[in-house]
Amino acid sequence: MASKFSWDSEKKPILALAPMEGYTDSAFRQLIKKYIPEVICFTEFTSADALKYNSKVSFKKIKFAKTEKPLIVQLFGKKPEHFIEAAKLVEESGAAGIDINMGCPAKKVIGSQHGSALLKNPELAAEIVHTVVKNTNLPVSVKTRIGFNSYDKEKLQSFCLKIEQAGAKLITIHGRTTKQGYGGKASWDPIYQIKEILNIYVIGNGDIDSPETAVKKLKNLDGIMVGRATFGNPLIMYHIYNKLHPENKNDRKLPDWHTLAKEHIELAVKSKGEKRAMLEMRKHLAVYIKGFPGAANYRSKLVRVETKKEAFELLDEIKENSPG
Ligand SMILES: Cc1cc2nc3c(=O)[nH]c(=O)nc-3n(C[C@H](O)[C@H](O)[C@H](O)COP(=O)(O)O)c2cc1C
Numbered sequence: 262m263a264s265k266f267s268w269d270s271e272k273k274p275i276l277a278l279a280p281m282e283g284y285t286d287s288a289f290r291q292l293i294k295k296y297i298p299e300v301i302c303f304t305e306f307t308s309a310d311a312l313k314y315n316s317k318v319s320f321k322k323i324k325f326a327k328t329e330k331p332l333i334v335q336l337f338g339k340k341p342e343h344f345i346e347a348a349k350l351v352e353e354s355g356a357a358g359i360d361i362n363m364g365c366p367a368k369k370v371i372g373s374q375h376g377s378a379l380l381k382n383p384e385l386a387a388e389i390v391h392t393v394v395k396n397t398n399l400p401v402s403v404k405t406r407i408g409f410n411s412y413d414k415e416k417l418q419s420f421c422l423k424i425e426q427a428g429a430k431l432i433t434i435h436g437r438t439t440k441q442g443y444g445g446k447a448s449w450d451p452i453y454q455i456k457e458i459l460n461i462y463v464i465g466n467g468d469i470d471s472p473e474t475a476v477k478k479l480k481n482l483d484g485i486m487v488g489r490a491t492f493g494n495p496l497i498m499y500h501i502y503n504k505l506h507p508e509n510k511n512d513r514k515l516p517d518w519h520t521l522a523k524e525h526i527e528l529a530v531k532s533k534g535e536k537r538a539m540l541e542m543r544k545h546l547a548v549y550i551k552g553f554p555g556a557a558n559y560r561s562k563l564v565r566v567e568t569k570k571e572a573f574e575l576l577d578e579i580k581e582n583s584p585g
Contacts, residue, residue, distance in 0.1 A: 266331040266357035268400055268431045268462050275484025276502045278302045280335040288528035290329045297498045302332055306362045309338030309347035323354050331357030339374045341392035348397040363405040366439040377439040380409045383420045387427040394428035402431040407451045408438040418458055425461050433486050436467040449478050456481050472504030493548030519580040522549045530569055539567055553583050
């Protein structure tokens with residue numbers, strides 16, 4: 262039996278792939294892990310309520326390939342008792358850890374008191390963590406933001422201390438408030454201050470778009486989580502990891518964008534079937550060619566592809582006409 266995952270034994274600084282609904286599915290995670298196995302991947306958020314009520318769609322979302330291990334499954338919800346069943350299913354799936362979403366700013370999510378709405382209800386947030394910790398053998402973590410409407414140092418510190426006391430082993434903080442959504446710039450100072458007062462691991466997140474920014478922003482933290490910069494450029498994780506771990510003499514042979522995009526398609530088709538995979542791949546393909554001459558024209562074609570064959574032919578044509 263594989264040894265149990267623990268955040269303690271993970272090499273620091275940790276490099277994590279952010280959970281991103283509609284993007285970081287099994288295919289994308291497999292692609293990242295193939296070239297950068299050191300990355301810890303988080304799944305897209307999955308509803309604890311839906312898992313409890315046997316939703317097939319949600320169950321599919323927590324299915325993954327062996328190569329993605331150790332994988333952290335992210336759950337969202339507000340009913341502590343629903344997390345018990347959900348945590349059991351996650352544990353049975355062979356996942357390495359459970360992350361609880363307390364950061365999602367989407368109106369639909371916070372409207373039903375899920376996601377970052379929990380920042381306004383620290384007691385419930387802590388009760389959820391405590392319930393999951395009591396009912397699973399997996400390490401539990403939380404992902405949140407620096408505040409709801411605004412950043413308030415005392416409020417955030419008190420929230421994070423409650424999460425720690427409830428038994429979480431790690432907390433990831435996105436340096437924006439809920440109100441900011443994804444606009445403006447992420448503030449990292451509140452994250453460094455949180456690290457100073459907690460005993461558990463703290464990962465920083467927000468706007469990391471190069472190996473240099475990752476190193477600059479790390480400071481006293483235990484790791485960095487990267488999201489949007491991986492769109493169309495999953496290999497950025499290789500370069501970030503190497504910069505964070507200069508002792509690691511990685512010189513793996515990396516594929517070009519064209520090979521990578523095709524591999525991504527193959528993995529998606531394998532996990533979701535061609536029809537659904539090609540619909541979902543459209544947005545990814547459009548960003549693989551960002552900045553190429555004639556990209557706008559190709560993009561309008563890529564977002565209409567329906568079959569793998571069609572996509573491959575178009576990618577071949579783009580490669581032939583692209584510089585290097
Ligand atoms: C399309 C999209 C989907 C996201 N889905 C989730 C999610 O399911 N769970 C979560 O905790 N955060 C989610 N996030 C937030 C990211 O995990 C991350 O915190 C945010 O994008 C900031 O990091 P970045 O600047 O590196 O992208 C999502 C972000 C985007 C852009």
